[in-house]
Amino acid sequence: xxxxxxxxxxxxxxxxxxxxxxxxxxxxxxxxxxxxxxxxxxxxxxxxxxxxxxxxxxxxxxxxxxxxxxxxxxxxxxxxxxxxxxxxxxxxxxxxxxxxxxxxxxxxxxxxxxxxxxxxxxxxxxxxxxxxxxxxxxxxxxxxxxxxxxxxxxxxxxxxxxxxxxxxxxxxxxxxxxxxxxxxxxxxxxxxxxxxxxxxxxxxxxxxxxxxxxxxxxxxxxxxxxxxxxxxxxxxxxxxxxxxxxxxxxxxxxxxxxxxxxxxxxxxxxxxxxxxxxxxxxxxxxxxxxxxxxxxxxxxxxxxxxxxxxxxxxxxxxxxxxxxxxxxxxxxxxxxxxxxxxxxxxxxxxxxxxxxxxxxxxxxxxxxxxxxxxxxxxxxxxxxxxxxxxxxxxxxxxxxxxxxxxxxxxxxxxxxxxxxxxxxxxxxxxxxxxxxxxxxxxxxxxxxxxxxxxxxxxxxxxxxxxxxxxxxxxxxxxxx
Amino acid sequence: xxxxxxxxxxxxxxxxxxxxxxxxxxxxxxxxxxxxxxxxxxxxxxxxxxxxxxxxxxxxxxxxxxxxxxxxxxxxxxxxxxxxxxxxxxxxxxxxxxxxxxxxxxxxxxxxxxxxxxxxxxxxxxxxxxxxxxxxxxxxxxxxxxxxxxxxxxxxxxxxxxxxxxxxxxxxxxxxxxxxxxxxxxxxxxxxxxxxxxxxxxxxxxxxxxxxxxxxxxxxxxxxxxxxxxxxxxxxxxxxxxxxxxxxxxxxxxxxxxxxxxxxxxxxxxxxxxxxxxxxxxxxxxxxxxxxxxxxxxxxxxxxxxxxxxxxxxxxxxxxxxxxxxxxxxxxxxxxxxxxxxxxxxxxxxxxxxxxxxxxxxxxxxxxxxxxxxxxxxxxxxxxxxxxxxxxxxxxxxxxxxxxxxxxxxxxxxxxxxxxxxxxxxxxxxxxxxxxxxxxxxxxxxxxxxxxxxxxxxxxxxxxxxxxxxxxxxxxxxxx
Numbered sequence: 001x002x003x004x005x006x007x008x009x010x011x012x013x014x015x016x017x018x019x020x021x022x023x024x025x026x027x028x029x030x031x032x033x034x035x036x037x038x039x040x041x042x043x044x045x046x047x048x049x050x051x052x053x054x055x056x057x058x059x060x061x062x063x064x065x066x067x068x069x070x071x072x073x074x075x076x077x078x079x080x081x082x083x084x085x086x087x088x089x090x091x092x093x094x095x096x097x098x099x100x101x102x103x104x105x106x107x108x109x110x111x112x113x114x115x116x117x118x119x120x121x122x123x124x125x126x127x128x129x130x131x132x133x134x135x136x137x138x139x140x141x142x143x144x145x146x147x148x149x150x151x152x153x154x155x156x157x158x159x160x161x162x163x164x165x166x167x168x169x170x171x172x173x174x175x176x177x178x179x180x181x182x183x184x185x186x187x188x189x190x191x192x193x194x195x196x197x198x199x200x201x202x203x204x205x206x207x208x209x210x211x212x213x214x215x216x217x218x219x220x221x222x223x224x225x226x227x228x229x230x231x232x233x234x235x236x237x238x239x240x241x242x243x244x245x246x247x248x249x250x251x252x253x254x255x256x257x258x259x260x261x262x263x264x265x266x267x268x269x270x271x272x273x274x275x276x277x278x279x280x281x282x283x284x285x286x287x288x289x290x291x292x293x294x295x296x297x298x299x300x301x302x303x304x305x306x307x308x309x310x311x312x313x314x315x316x317x318x319x320x321x322x323x324x325x326x327x328x329x330x331x332x333x334x335x336x337x338x339x340x341x342x343x344x345x346x347x348x349x350x351x352x353x354x355x356x357x358x359x360x361x362x363x364x365x366x367x368x369x370x371x372x373x374x375x376x377x378x379x380x381x382x383x384x385x386x387x388x389x390x391x392x393x394x395x396x397x398x399x400x401x402x403x404x405x406x407x408x409x410x411x412x413x414x415x416x417x418x419x420x421x422x423x424x425x426x427x428x429x430x431x432x433x434x435x436x437x438x439x440x441x442x443x444x445x446x447x448x449x450x451x452x453x454x455x456x457x458x459x460x461x462x463x464x465x466x467x468x469x470x471x472x473x474x475x476x477x478x479x480x
Numbered sequence: 481x482x483x484x485x486x487x488x489x490x491x492x493x494x495x496x497x498x499x500x501x502x503x504x505x506x507x508x509x510x511x512x513x514x515x516x517x518x519x520x521x522x523x524x525x526x527x528x529x530x531x532x533x534x535x536x537x538x539x540x541x542x543x544x545x546x547x548x549x550x551x552x553x554x555x556x557x558x559x560x561x562x563x564x565x566x567x568x569x570x571x572x573x574x575x576x577x578x579x580x581x582x583x584x585x586x587x588x589x590x591x592x593x594x595x596x597x598x599x600x601x602x603x604x605x606x607x608x609x610x611x612x613x614x615x616x617x618x619x620x621x622x623x624x625x626x627x628x629x630x631x632x633x634x635x636x637x638x639x640x641x642x643x644x645x646x647x648x649x650x651x652x653x654x655x656x657x658x659x660x661x662x663x664x665x666x667x668x669x670x671x672x673x674x675x676x677x678x679x680x681x682x683x684x685x686x687x688x689x690x691x692x693x694x695x696x697x698x699x700x701x702x703x704x705x706x707x708x709x710x711x712x713x714x715x716x717x718x719x720x721x722x723x724x725x726x727x728x729x730x731x732x733x734x735x736x737x738x739x740x741x742x743x744x745x746x747x748x749x750x751x752x753x754x755x756x757x758x759x760x761x762x763x764x765x766x767x768x769x770x771x772x773x774x775x776x777x778x779x780x781x782x783x784x785x786x787x788x789x790x791x792x793x794x795x796x797x798x799x800x801x802x803x804x805x806x807x808x809x810x811x812x813x814x815x816x817x818x819x820x821x822x823x824x825x826x827x828x829x830x831x832x833x834x835x836x837x838x839x840x841x842x843x844x845x846x847x848x849x850x851x852x853x854x855x856x857x858x859x860x861x862x863x864x865x866x867x868x869x870x871x872x873x874x875x876x877x878x879x880x881x882x883x884x885x886x887x888x889x890x891x892x893x894x895x896x897x898x899x900x901x902x903x904x905x906x907x908x909x910x911x912x913x914x915x916x917x918x919x920x921x922x923x924x925x926x927x928x929x930x931x932x933x934x935x936x937x938x939x940x941x942x943x944x945x946x947x948x949x950x951x952x953x954x955x956x957x958x959x960x
Contacts, residue, residue, distance in 0.1 A: 006858040008936045018502030026495040039597045046601040054609035058848035075598035092587035104580035104788040107572035117519045118555035121526040129534035171682020172652035179654025190810040200680025202651020308584040330670040332921045368538035378486040441812045
């Protein structure tokens with residue numbers, strides 16, 4: 001409860017409650033494995049348990065903390081649970097929480113260098129560290145955005161700007177422009193579609209290129225599409241291969257695609273939001289061949305580099321392209337140091353930017369390059385181990401290769417005709433049980449189970465547990 | 481330093497370091513007033529003090545924490561300092577830090593209801609609380625984005641979609657469309673220009689309408705512009721009045737503008753990113769007349785509602801318009817509960833969304849409606865008090881009205897011809913001293929000092945201090 005003045009919580013109160021929150025979180029990290037992965041609440045039940053209006057008077061924070069226990073915790077889906085295997089499981093580490101504590105307390109907005117020098121310079125430093133670890137050339141410079149959706153949207157906007165159509169000033173309405181084209185495979189993330197919607201290109205501008213049996217974009221098909229579009233008078237802008245596609249984590253052949261981009265002067269944006277962190281692992285770097293030829297690359301440390309959400313990195317071979325697309329300095333933002341410093345606001349749509357670099361700095365320093373490599377390597381080992389169980393079982397089959405830590409598979413016991421229904425039932429039953437969380441995709445029309453390995457708490461025993469669950473639910477009769 | 485295994489920081493270590501971080505922050509809150517407001521470091525000096533590459537081995541967190549003291553703190557510009565009066569000073573409270581601690585530790589991504597039920601339902605709850613406090617009608621539904629730039633971009637995208645040009649699918653290239661038009665005043669935030677760039681409308685689509693002497697959009701001038709555009713075959717889409725403009729915090733006449741929007745069926749988006757929080761103060765609600773007729777309204781609790789950055793709210797009269805513009809459900813995101821729940825990903829470009837509602841819930845509960853009102857009221861009182869000193873002084877003059885907590889003024893001592901140079905010097909000297917931070921704008925061609933009152937720590941004595949500084953620097957000879 002706030003004191004009867006106009007100030008903040010008294011510092012001694014902050015200290016006392018802060019220690020209580022730290023202890024609560026420590027307990028949480030310790031017990032999360034015992035909690036149901038997916039929240040078991042009914043839709044609407046949390047809302048119903050909360051008052052319909054804000055309290056008139058302030059409350060003591062002890063009461064708020066008690067409600068976190070009673071009301072919020074049961075409504076949490078535990079992304080840090082070692083058996084969270086859905087979507088891409090993420091790897092946030094507890095040291096990253098410390099970063100967010102400072103970031104929230106400083107409350108800096110990294111618009112101008114001077115409004116947040118620590119943010120501007122630490123961002124440049126840690127992104128250069130990460131660039132080196134990923135084996136990208138020295139001329140790549142990075143910028144931090146919130147999510148890959150926003151990073152990719154900025155990349156496509158820069159590609160649109162480089163086409164010399166002056167869309168920045170003249171826009172795309174009230175004039176005649178050829179149909180602009182973006183190319184990606186059919187297994188990409190929906191954020192690319194959304195970027196095309198947002199940027200006014202429309203979903204029809206996005207041409208999805210055929211893949212081979214391994215779910216990798218076929219360069220010849222890309223080439224044909226570009227030639228066809230050129231012949232039709234359209235204007236190709238940008239190609240977006242993915243390293244670690246959302247469906248199967250397949251790897252598009254970036255090097256071959258780069259040849260085509262060079263030939264037709266197209267922007268090459270590599271989406272490796274999920275898998276990019278794996279580029280720090282020496283034996284996995286071969287998957288990233290061709291990235292050094294990209295115009296831009298997105299990777300999300302908040303996915304698989306032990307960094308709490310959100311922190312997405314866009315590396316550009318020529319970051320000034322981003323500035324050209326977005327810089328716009330209002331009078332109230334003019335400063336005398338413009339020529340000597342890097343002002344974050346010049347590189348995107350957001351004016352204010354959180355001090356996100358701090359948590360990534362904490363993570364890299366605490367684990368060290370070796371510690372980060374060891375953990376990603378272990379996740380990949382566990383995924384391959386699980387895949388080996390699938391391969392050895394007569395009741396299961398693999399449905400895609402495993403280049404990183406995602407396994408696509410399904411149950412296929414003898415005597416069952418409708419495998420889609422079976423696998424959907426297995427997934428729903430396991431998810432509903434709270435024991436583990438799996439998600440799905442469709443591959444060649446088949447309902448496919450996706451197992452992602454990524455929690456920093458995951459151990460071999462968790463995959464054993466999931467394997468036993470899968471076997472049990474495959475054998476069992478459907479529950480009502 | 482990470483243990484020699486594959487896991488996270490041991491829980492007892494997290495507890496120990498976490499307590500140390502809390503104590504560090506408590507000390508910081510206590511002493512921030514004694515630190516220079518603007519960081520005094522030279523550009524590049526932090527970067528030079530950091531290693532050029534990531535450490536190979538993990539380090540103990542104690543070493544990292546020591547570097548926060550030694551390297552990071554001097555590079556921080558202290559936004560929470562009570563003499564931060566630049567741009568819009570922001571009001572983050574320490575209880576909000578607790579919210580960010582849970583948010584980072586849970587690491588939930590609010591894409592689907594099921595991936596973060598607590599986030600989805602708490603967001604609906606606190607946004608409804610805030611809606612009631614702001615006096616908005618019950619049919620307004622909110623959604624949280626990161627920044628006002630992103631909120632406003634979504635609003636304009638929805639306006640673009642409502643024009644029935646099918647830009648979502650067909651895009652704006654390779655077809656013939658009339659020139660689309662957006663209207664705002666000349667004193668708006670640069671984010672509106674950037675949204676037009678991003679959305680492919682281009683800066684020429686943005687028509688800036690003339691203001692009266694009080695820096696308020698002239699409705700008749702807006703009407704004339706729309707008629708002129710219609711006669712020229714252009715298509716008006718959206719009008720964006722601001723309540724609390726960035727330059728002077730002036731208030732555009734929303735009610736009169738709403739009449740025009742209704743007549744021509746235009747989307748009415750009200751930008752009240754800064755001042756919106758003041759709508760909870762009964763005697764200030766008259767500034768917000770007409771908001772109930774808006775299609776969308778953006779307000780930023782991270783500016784003036786004691787909530788750490790970032791948390792921007794977009795209220796829509798018909799939130800389904802946003803879903804229509806942006807929803808797109810990939811196979812791997814399909815769930816069986818789609819019809820019964822609200823999936824955050826359907827309302828914008830970002831798929832993953834941080835659990836931002838928690839910190840706002842903490843803030844509202846800890847301070848209560850009365851506590852929040854009292855603090856905003858006090859900031860406005862302090863700003864008017866400062867304005868009264870300006871008005872009473874022969875050496876200073878006011879340059880704009882003070883509807884909220886921003887004062888626009890300048891020094892005007894007798895015998896000085898070049899007032900622009902004088903005021904710029906005064907501002908630069910005060911800012912360089914670290915004693916306080918002011919920013920500027922240009923009004924009617926005059927270099928204008930902007931004093932924003934908003935830190936939760938600000939007291940009358942801080943404004944006294946600034947007033948003394950201003951008087952001293954006005955009298956003083958220029959420093960070299």
